Amino acid sequence: MQHVNIGILAHVDAGKTSLTERLLHHAGVIDRIGRVDSGDTQTDSMEMERRRGITIRSAVVSFALDDVHVNLIDTPGHPDFIAEVERALRVLDGVVLVVSAVEGVQAQTRVLMRAVARLRIPVLVFVNKIDRGGARYESLIADLTERLGLSCVVMSEVDGLGTLDARSVPKPLTPSPALAELLAEHSDTFLSAYLENEGSLTTEDYRAEVIRQTRRGLVSPVFFGSARTGDGVAEVTAGIRDFLGGAAETASDDELRASVFKIERGNAGEKIAYVRVFSGELRARETVRFHRPGPGGLRVFDGKITAVRVFERGLDTVEAAAGPGRIAKVSGLKEIRIGDRIGVEEGKSEAAHFPPPSLETVVRPVNPADTPALFAGLRDLAELDPLITVAQDDETRRITVRLYGEVQKEVIRETLAEQRGLAVEFTGTQTVCVERPTGVGESVWEIGDGRNPFFATLGLRVGPGAPGSGLTFGLDVELGSLPLAFHKGIEESVAMALSRGLHGWEVVDCAVTVTRTGYFSPISAAGDFRKVAPLAFAEALRRAGTEVLEPVSRFEIELPADAVSATLSRLVEFGGLVTESSIRGARAELGGTLPTGEVHRFDQQLPGLSHGEGLLSTEITGYRPVQGPPPRRVPTPAAL
Template sequence: MLRVKPFQSLPKQIRCRVWSLRGVMTPALKPNVPLDKIRNIGIIAHIDAGKTTVTERLLYLTGLTSVVGDVDDGNTVTDFMELERERGITIQSAAVTSFWRDHRINLIDTPGHVDFTLEVERCLRVLDGAVAVLDGSTGVQAQTLTVWRQAKKFKLPCVFFVNKLDKPGANFAMAVDSIEQRLSQRAAATVVPIYDPSNSKKVTGLVDLLAKKYLDLTNHKALWNNIDTQSHEFELLNRGREELFTRISDSDDEFGTKMLEHSGDLADFNQFVMFTALRKATLSKELAPVSCGTALRHTQSVVPILNHVLDLLPSPMERVVELPDAKFVGLVFKIVHDKRRGQLSYMRVYKGQLKSGSTVDNLNRETQETGLKLFTPFSDDFQASPIVTEGNIAVISGLKDTVTGDTLTQGKLTSSSILLTGIELPDPVFFCSVEPPSTASIHAFDRALKELVVEDPSLKTRYDAETGQTIVEGMGELHIEVFKERLLREYGLNVFMGPLQVGYREVIDAPATESAHVEDQFGDQKFKQSCSITLRLEPTEKDTKFTKLEVDLDESATQKYVRADWLKAASEGVKNALLNGPVLGFPVHNVKVSLKNLTASGGKVNPSLIAACANECVTKALKASGAHLIEPVMLVEVTVIDEAAEAGVNSVLQELTRRRGHICNVQQQDTQGHSIIIEARVPLAETSGIAASIRSLSSGLAFLHMQLLEYEHVSPHDQAVIIERYYQGRGKTDF
């Protein structure tokens, strides 16, 4: 008997060769696709909901691939990193262009893990709609809530796909109800399951209420077929349409009237009227269409999602975006580095078109970039393109000064031109030291850090002058692990990593006003320059970090006007000083800084002198005001299933309480009590090893998810303990 080895067990060289022969069929691009036939869509989900599996089926159905990619086999198109295929998770978003029914679909598969939330957000920023994938056995989960909030932030219409209906415990009605209860989004089924008459929990087929077809899930080669009017499927079609039309009518009186006026079976209802009303409800976010199926077991079950993308989600021309007054406008939302092409920038075109070899203006940096080359992305492969048109996503090489969130333009601008809204960067919650493997690798180490931070803005590095170490900051344990693995695999650097530590913040206790005076000599003539500044620091209740210096000059101020370049330099000095708080050197947040006075020697004072003076002034004010720590608190969600739902809940509750957790909610996911969700607030510092503990207490029948909730004040007693541990970790006893 011939035994075939799993794909991932093959040597890397063979795997790479197999991948190159897989046959990703790059389609012939159609540059003249009308704007109303373009769809920019993201696939979003909680981790392990089957998001990448759904994406692979969509690519296969559109003809982009000749073989269906599988996460377990490690041969997916969108999870192209070796690390992604080994772990079976999405780490980096991947953009792919395909075609369906004469439409161009620019699709982005996003990560599902909370540590890579920024990757999701910067993709949703440039998309026009989303497909949310749910696990049929759990419905809406913790990370679903996060990605849903991100989609709402950018006002994206959304369609849902309830996946894994073949999974034990799958419940389509429960999943739809979870959309309404947990996401506060009215939902309506557009595809309904057919259950086995002898087993009410076994799904044997699907009925597409819009296309009026059914699919036999027991035959993996089956295609969608027309429904016989004398069949059980026809009865389900009419019943399902009645429910769907009623849901549409709740927000569309005109459609409700036409429904009531219709005589005969709803299967014969006017298709154009139905699609028009459902599309209107979807685009206004009054209603979210819900399809279902099992992407892994039957590729055809995701066909309705492809049709939903075209029929129900918006084109670029249906999205309202405030744009700069220029003939071309684009937004860079992602950067990667390619060994052959160098730095590559992903850009969404909002207005006009861009040709290869063009020059663009960067509004954020106030610079020009020339000699650009354009590509159309197909995951990690790029097809050269002479032009990119409005509404599409392209990859650009040759952008040297541009970073994520920058606005690119062409043409004459007016004074009222605006920047496109960029990407909001989250603050890291973990940090650790990182050192190169040898002194000979320092140059390669520095280059690698620079490139990885440019690619992932949620990853930050800094130099600790006290210890002489480089510090890396990230969003979670997995984020830091992936950072280390990428240094090894992509740069050949087996770095030394210190223990993971919690990223606290510091806030001031009281207002303080301080002044500082700085003098220095510049130039060959040793011209003496001086600067005096007075600043006021005030605590704020809103959880924010410093963004700009407020001008609130005293009546006694010697100068009543502050030059723009002086104000910019002072702001930089303030910003740098707030990076190191007086308690343990953590960043200072929730503070308002006002400029009360600024005097300088002559009109040509060096801006660096103003920055240094502002830095010294803030440092003095921080010591005078007093400060204390605030710590990150996680929202911990534990889902306990089957036997553990009854026997293990109390043990889980005790474990969370032992970790300074506050239980927020305990609820049953179904009426039989076979699935119970526990929500708790737990300080991040107390979460070490929590996943292993929960698995042990529940005999492996519990799933845990954590995400940053907020920062809360640390008590004086806990702060003393934190300070002691911090200095002991640095080998200090006199603190």
């Protein structure tokens, strides 16, 4: 049996969870279709998800379509939980993009599709809500092409569009000049066959080419329907089987390669890892090796698997070995984290497709005596969502957490209350900035110079590195002048010291060079160099100087055309720069950049500016020097 892992992606409220319910019902997995409003859907299992009517954590459900076994990952649509989407993208073989026939391509849809396009993940489109007033057909297909860059193969027509009697009518995939032109754009082989003898290409030839190009992410079949009524679901289900069924890619050898994209806690608090297997097999009672990139290089762990359960039907799992293409729930690996690679190390880590959280806030328990319990609870949450960075200041004991937005903040508050009985409050929210060296500074700490209590002589030179380079570590001394463990200790300590610059922010694009070393044998130890390295780095950085940079977000706004003027004025007040604008009838779109620190404040004012109809989507695109006095990070905690 073939195995394929697909994701359901959409702007919030486009109907992806409702489509998931319909797919499970059509496949015979469930007898009754749940409703998001009622809180009884299969994939929204958290109490908060049911209460709020939104997806917070990715969920996996499974069903069979003839000889194709499908693992379906339902992902969040709200931008505050974009990290969940990123983790799912890394293990997908294909995507079903859900678009509302009324609202069409929305700002968040474009953010999602940019990441999908970068990865060349095959895409099927399900245009939902054809039975709602204002539903569109031709103009929506044009939007999919123009605004998302999709090469659309339309698989449905619609009767009674925009009425309660709307019905999706399958459109046969037959030879036509328009389809031939679309396919020829992506295949010289098909173009040659078409030009040599157009009449010899059969319907099956066209269908085979559409399947091939879909699986390569070149064209996208588009289906219309209604998840509410189930109309058109049979056709998109067949599309998943036919167009995505053979899209899974596995390595040519039998060595184990697998990736962890989600972790949850079992009833006894044990870790359960959700793992996608690319090659080889995961078996219970076997010892595996897994890898994790970190500031000091690649970290390697060994662990013994106690149980492997693969998804079989709906949410049900069975104990079995997990082979290529399977998604498994793996128990027993105590040190496992999201993003770890199990088995063969490929030599490079996967780059993030979405930026880390841009907000940092202080978290306090209402009862000060609960501070240790709060810290422990937040650390557990950070293991389930590694982009929630938790830290505690060594002196003040204040706890900070980084997150994406206000909704995520409320989810953390409710989770701590429900799972640990902790009442908390958030204060001092600020935008996460970074620091970059502006000059070159040097520092030398000599053994016995009166201020150095360690048996280690160390000189460092600090200066600006290339944009996007992170930490560049070099030597102006002979490698053999120190034992290798001492050099490693210096590099690891410097990497940790980058977390706190002159103004308390993380230091980026920094070139650090070791200019002098010395030690007393056998008194000196690697620990001496680990302790003196941050002191030398701090002094050299102070002499070099730094500038503070604030994050800048790219924004896209959809709003009524008559609200453009007022919105433009407010954007300028907040330091925004509009680079794109268009008006389509009564609707308008604006695009540009805005300081990330102003995004939340502007978002709060957008409803008043746009008669409650404005939609804003943002993503961090880079940094720029702060205008005016540089902000300090308060407090300045040492990150965990």
